[in-house]
Amino acid sequence: GENVEQHPSTLSVQEGDSAVIKCTYSDSASNYFPWYKQELGKRPQLIIDIRSNVGEKKDQRIAVTLNKTAKHFSLHITETQPEDSAVYFCAASGWSNFGNEKLTFGTGTRLTIIP
């Protein structure tokens, strides 16, 4: 099955600077890569996603890049703000043992924005 590794596990960034979180995946057939933000005690919220036919996608201060050859994808947050502090999970959609697609999550990155 799919294996997703995520780095770093913790990241502290000065407010206004950029943050980058990286993930690698193992299943070359995976073709959908969402990113979730989870604030303390709250639900995971989808913030951006990318499909394997696209190399980069942007939404205001957030961007995701995908390198299918190297099997890695990254989340970039620019002009960070205190409300960006949260745990971020990457995920990859690979095939389950049942022949269906399922999301496998990375281990998470705790991002802290220092005012």
Next chain:
Amino acid sequence: DTEVTQTPKHLVMGMTNKKSLKCEQHMGHRAMYWYKQKAKKPPELMFVYSYEKLSINESVPSRFSPECPNSSLLNLHLHALQPEDSALYLCASSQDSSNQPQHFGDGTRLSIL
């Protein structure tokens, strides 16, 4: 309406109790999911229902029993749970089960005494 609603928000139960977790969505989504999340860990898939049929069971112990009465509702029946089953149980839904964005509910925080 872009919400997935879960009840109850908190549940404390003994190891001999039987209880149920409920999940509801009115987005017309045809895939629904149960995840288990322990503290400081990612969500871990338990079950997937696609068009009201169970399509994935990730080798979950039989003390967890899912049910999908209709396309808007998903239940998780709990019986004879163990202390290690204490966790946040998240429900999610997506348009279908094929690489579509999943929308999560707020979860039920379950404590087993």
